[in-house]
Amino acid sequence: MSSPPASLAPAGGSNASPTRPSGSLVRRLGARFFFNEDRFFLVLAVFLGIFAGLAVVCFRITMEWTRLFLLGSSLNPSPWRAFLAPSLTGLVISALVLTIFQGARGSGLNQTKAALYISDGYIPFRTVLGKFITATLAIGSGHSLGPEDPSLQIGAGLASAIGSRLRLSRKKLRLLAPVGAAAGLAAAFNAPISAVLFVIEEVIGRWSADILGSIVLSAVASVVTMRWFLGAEPLFRVPPTGVISWEELAAYAVLGILGGIASVVFSRGIGWLRPRLKATPSLLQFLLPAIAGLLIGGIATAGFPQVMGAGYDFMDQAMHDQYTWQVLGILAGLKILATTLSFVSGTPGGMFAPTLFIGAMLGGAVGSVERILFPHLTGSVGTYALVGMGVLFAGFLRAPITSVFMALEVSGDYSIILPVLVANTFSYLLARKLQPAPILEEITRQDGLHLPALEAEREQESIRVEDAMRHPPDFLLDDQMSAAEACALAKELPETHLLVKTQSQSWFLVAKEELCKMMEFGEGGQLLHFLFPDRVVPCLYPDQELEAALRYTQEWPVVPVVSRADVLRIQGVINLQDVLQAYRKSRAAS
Amino acid sequence: MHSIGDPPIKRLTESVIIREPLLITILVVLASIFFALTHSYTQAYDHRREKLGTQWFNSGNADLQNHRPAAAVDDFRTALVYAPHHWGYQLRLAEALTAANRVNEAIAYYRSLRQSRPDSGIVNLELARLIARTGDGEEVQKLYNGAIFGEWDTANAAENRRQAFFELIDYFLKRNDAAQAESQLIALSADLPADAQAHRRIADLFLQVGDNQRALEQYRLALRGKLRDADTLLGAGKAAFRSGQYPAAKSYLERALREQPEREETKTLLDASQWLLASNPLAPEIPAAEKARRIVQSFAQAGRRLQACAQQSHVSLSAPSNATVLGRLFQKWKQASPLVTEFRLWRDPRLAETTLALIFEVEEQTANQCGAPAGADLALLTIAHEKSGESR
Numbered sequence: 001m002s003s004p005p006a007s008l009a010p011a012g013g014s015n016a017s018p019t020r021p022s023g024s025l026v027r028r029l030g031a032r033f034f035f036n037e038d039r040f041f042l043v044l045a046v047f048l049g050i051f052a053g054l055a056v057v058c059f060r061i062t063m064e065w066t067r068l069f070l071l072g073s074s075l076n077p078s079p080w081r082a083f084l085a086p087s088l089t090g091l092v093i094s095a096l097v098l099t100i101f102q103g104a105r106g107s108g109l110n111q112t113k114a115a116l117y118i119s120d121g122y123i124p125f126r127t128v129l130g131k132f133i134t135a136t137l138a139i140g141s142g143h144s145l146g147p148e149d150p151s152l153q154i155g156a157g158l159a160s161a162i163g164s165r166l167r168l169s170r171k172k173l174r175l176l177a178p179v180g181a182a183a184g185l186a187a188a189f190n191a192p193i194s195a196v197l198f199v200i201e202e203v204i205g206r207w208s209a210d211i212l213g214s215i216v217l218s219a220v221a222s223v224v225t226m227r228w229f230l231g232a233e234p235l236f237r238v239p240p241t242g243v244i245s246w247e248e249l250a251a252y253a254v255l256g257i258l259g260g261i262a263s264v265v266f267s268r269g270i271g272w273l274r275p276r277l278k279a280t281p282s283l284l285q286f287l288l289p290a291i292a293g294l295l296i297g298g299i300a301t302a303g304f305p306q307v308m309g310a311g312y313d314f315m316d317q318a319m320h321d322q323y324t325w326q327v328l329g330i331l332a333g334l335k336i337l338a339t340t341l342s343f344v345s346g347t348p349g350g351m352f353a354p355t356l357f358i359g360a361m362l363g364g365a366v367g368s369v370e371r372i373l374f375p376h377l378t379g380s381v382g383t384y385a386l387v388g389m390g391v392l393f394a395g396f397l398r399a400p401i402t403s404v405f406m407a408l409e410v411s412g413d414y415s416i417i418l419p420v421l422v423a424n425t426f427s428y429l430l431a432r433k434l435q436p437a438p439i440l441e442e443i444t445r446q447d448g449l450h451l452p453a454l455e456a457e458r459e460q461e462s463i464r465v466e467d468a469m470r471h472p473p474d475f476l477l478d479d480q481m482s483a484a485e486a487c488a489l490a491k492e493l494p495e496t497h498l499l500v501k502t503q504s505q506s507w508f509l510v511a512k513e514e515l516c517k518m519m520e521f522g523e524g525g526q527l528l529h530f531l532f533p534d535r536v537v538p539c540l541y542p543d544q545e546l547e548a549a550l551r552y553t554q555e556w557p558v559v560p561v562v563s564r565a566d567v568l569r570i571q572g573v574i575n576l577q578d579v580l581q582a583y584r585k586s587r588a589a590s
Numbered sequence: 591m592h593s594i595g596d597p598p599i600k601r602l603t604e605s606v607i608i609r610e611p612l613l614i615t616i617l618v619v620l621a622s623i624f625f626a627l628t629h630s631y632t633q634a635y636d637h638r639r640e641k642l643g644t645q646w647f648n649s650g651n652a653d654l655q656n657h658r659p660a661a662a663v664d665d666f667r668t669a670l671v672y673a674p675h676h677w678g679y680q681l682r683l684a685e686a687l688t689a690a691n692r693v694n695e696a697i698a699y700y701r702s703l704r705q706s707r708p709d710s711g712i713v714n715l716e717l718a719r720l721i722a723r724t725g726d727g728e729e730v731q732k733l734y735n736g737a738i739f740g741e742w743d744t745a746n747a748a749e750n751r752r753q754a755f756f757e758l759i760d761y762f763l764k765r766n767d768a769a770q771a772e773s774q775l776i777a778l779s780a781d782l783p784a785d786a787q788a789h790r791r792i793a794d795l796f797l798q799v800g801d802n803q804r805a806l807e808q809y810r811l812a813l814r815g816k817l818r819d820a821d822t823l824l825g826a827g828k829a830a831f832r833s834g835q836y837p838a839a840k841s842y843l844e845r846a847l848r849e850q851p852e853r854e855e856t857k858t859l860l861d862a863s864q865w866l867l868a869s870n871p872l873a874p875e876i877p878a879a880e881k882a883r884r885i886v887q888s889f890a891q892a893g894r895r896l897q898a899c900a901q902q903s904h905v906s907l908s909a910p911s912n913a914t915v916l917g918r919l920f921q922k923w924k925q926a927s928p929l930v931t932e933f934r935l936w937r938d939p940r941l942a943e944t945t946l947a948l949i950f951e952v953e954e955q956t957a958n959q960c961g962a963p964a965g966a967d968l969a970l971l972t973i974a975h976e977k978s979g980e981s982r
Binding site for chain 2: 074322382
């Protein structure tokens with residue numbers, strides 16, 4: 001955009017002039033053709049993806065070793081192991097989190113977001129190490145938590161640790177955390193598209209070309225790395241979807257509604273219990289992970305060991321019709337309880353896997369009931385379980401776009417799109433209606449942080465230029481007029497600054513005082529076109545957000561608002577006062 | 591930003607030409623080291639997983655052998671945690687579910703296996719067996735066909751396919767669907783190896799669905815395959831007898847009797863065959879006088895059969911009564927008796943026909959009332975059936 005003339009522009013002017021490489025010719029050429037920070041950042045993103053992938057592989061395997069050691073190799077641990085492993089490990093986790101790894105608490109998602117907005121994306125390596133150790137212990141011992149959110153934080157932390165040693169610019173350093181986060185999540189979930197979308201939807205909150213490429217590259221690199229070691233198979237075997245008849249969409253809508261209700265119950269449980277437990281004496285807080293472990297052990301011993309750990313094996317079983325609808329319903333309810341207990345106790349671990357577990361069980365239950373009530377419908381229980389996962393994702397984590405793509409990516413079957421859209425929409429809308437603040441936002445608030453509420457931001461109604469602009473002036477000058485003619489006309493008009501229409505499809509702005517001064521210098525006969533060749537003023541369009549106007553009206557006393565179809569057709573004018581007044585009005589209205 | 595080392599190194603690392611390649615080299619080295627470490631770590635874990643999978647699989651097998659299918663289910667499920675895509679483990683889990691009588695779970699599990707391998711012969715067969723218990727005929731047939739035309743990992747694939755065929759035929763026979771069973775038998779017989787036992791088995795089934803001619807062909811193939819036991823010979827005799835080839839039937843039955851002299855069924859059939867060869871009134875190319883003689887003989891036999899059956903059923907034939915079938919028939923027989931002479935029958939072919947019709951009616955009704963006959967009566971009943979078949 002052109003810079004204003006000295007007489008019109010405020011002091012300081014534009015600071016966007018690009019810095020040019022200085023030094024020798026070789027160095028300049030090198031910088032220009034071979035190496036620059038943007039290109040290096042893309043290469044770095046690939047490496048970050050590889051590192052995150054390797055870290056996630058190690059994380060998952062360590063978790064499995066821990067499970068083998070603490071719970072034994074049987075799918076159904078013995079009662080004494082089920083009681084002792086999560087409770088005693090809870091004590092160790094408490095000690096670690098309270099003394100060495102204070103930053104390792106929580107799921108990892110909010111912590112990564114906080115690092116991005118509060119400390120320019122910097123996550124200490126100690127937090128990464130702490131998250132790795134404590135989440136491994138927690139999930140491996142049977143706490144009802146998942147490895148995905150910790151993987152996201154581990155990826156972000158590794159990226160931050162590597163980036164901070166590479167002397168990158170502050171802007172790039174800030175981008176490292178989301179790049180690493182996407183890589184960590186993609187590797188943990190074996191789903192690069194969902195990971196990229198989730199990070200954009202929930203961590204960054206906006207689409208931006210400068211980061212999208214790096215995030216995609218890192219996510220792909222991490223998934224390729226992870227698959228190299230752990231294979232390309234998904235975390236659970238997804239049964240073929242088959243043809244879904246239109247009658248079944250009603251059942252999927254019911255699943256969406258139930259999923260929305262389950263999401264709200266889950267969110268409210270955590271939102272209600274967490275601050276109360278945080279307010280308890282420190283000794284009790286120290287014991288909370290152990291108490292949660294004991295209660296989960298009790299649930300497992302009572303005949304439901306499926307609630308322990310991430311539960312992917314049991315999701316697989318639910319998808320393959322291994323449980324009756326009653327058992328599936330009970331498991332969904334117990335998993336909500338177990339995860340709430342584990343999470344509110346401050347045990348480090350993620351919410352993704354439990355969310356998917358609850359969704360799979362709920363979906364499986366709805367599918368089984370549908371098969372009993374309407375045996376002529378052909379939908380498989382596995383498809384319902386898969387859609388159920390997306391439903392809880394949309395309702396509980398409030399990531400509607402990711403939830404749809406996750407179901408598509410995990411199933412690899414486009415025919416599932418309709419039920420996913422129907423069920424997720426019901427779940428998302430119902431959950432929003434019953435619980436306006438998403439759980440992640442509520443947790444952030446409970447922790448005393450003020451991070452951007454991305455869902456609210458997405459939904460916020462923006463103020464546009466047309467809401468603030470005034471009517472255009474009755475008379476406009478033309479650059480083919482002489483200064484004398486223009487001055488004579490200007491004296492009749494109330495405005496101090498006048499917009500001049502040019503032959504070159506643009507507008508320029510002159511001060512009335514300056515225009516008439518030309519007469520005194522004997523330039524009255526000159527055309528405006530020759531007198532003010534460099535006064536081009538930027539134009540705005542009515543549908544642009546008011547933020548754009550704020551940028552220009554600080555520099556220009558008045559800015560024309562023109563039609564997108566014809567730049568010379570003026571639709572209004574706007575100045576700084578108009579912009580501020582519009583903001584004030586909007587605030588008063590809200 | 592950060593200062594690294596002394597000034598010359600700092601200058602070197604700040605040079606735009608040197609810095610990025612240097613950093614990339616460092617990253618490559620670090621990634622390679624991390625990669626190698628992770629590789630060793632995953633190898634160790636994979637080895638452990640494999641061991642655990644085998645251990646739990648063996649434990650499941652032991653439980654199945656010791657008739658503890660419920661424990662075997664848990665063991666196989668655990669084995670699958672360590673080898674989730676191991677086909678053998680998956681199949682054993684399904685078998686354990688079946689053995690534990692968890693039929694619905696087993697069906698669901700087999701269905702899920704079938705979704706991943708729709709052409710697996712064993713999965714189709716096992717699923718067909720389970721669903722056949724509850725009875726969705728169309729699906730059962732589809733599954734058996736899946737087993738017949740599916741893939742078998744074992745060496746004896748042809749034998750398994752044949753077994754599936756036989757089970758499908760049995761299924762149809764149990765549902766009294768002889769037509770479907772026969773069509774499957776025809777398909778199966780077309781692709782049968784030179785195996786005498788298989789020929790005998792399929793011949794028995796042909797006999798069961800009433801396709802006597804094909805049954806006889808299969809028995810002959812079995813006999814040619816050196817399977818010459820009493821059962822095969824009796825089967826061949828039966829098939830020959832039912833298809834009207836009485837000389838052949840006599841020959842097979844005599845051989846069968848030599849193999850197993852005390853077998854009543856063989857004796858009965860042999861008597862009937864011999865009687866038919868000697869006294870069949872409908873035998874082709876016999877002179878009219880001989881035919882008349884045989885009809886008189888048969889008429890007398892029918893009378894004896896009627897009286898014996900009446901006695902067995904405690905029906906009195908002496909009182910003039912039309913109330914019972916046997917009584918009505920006896921009245922008819924009694925009225926016809928004076929007319930049934932060799933001369934009259936020789937002279938009056940219409941009388942011969944009505945007399946034969948009465949004889950056949952007597953044999954059929956007495957068979958209905960008193961059970962299957964033997965000897966001459968069986969022979970007459972066979973002719974009666976042949977005759978009614980022809981007229982139909």
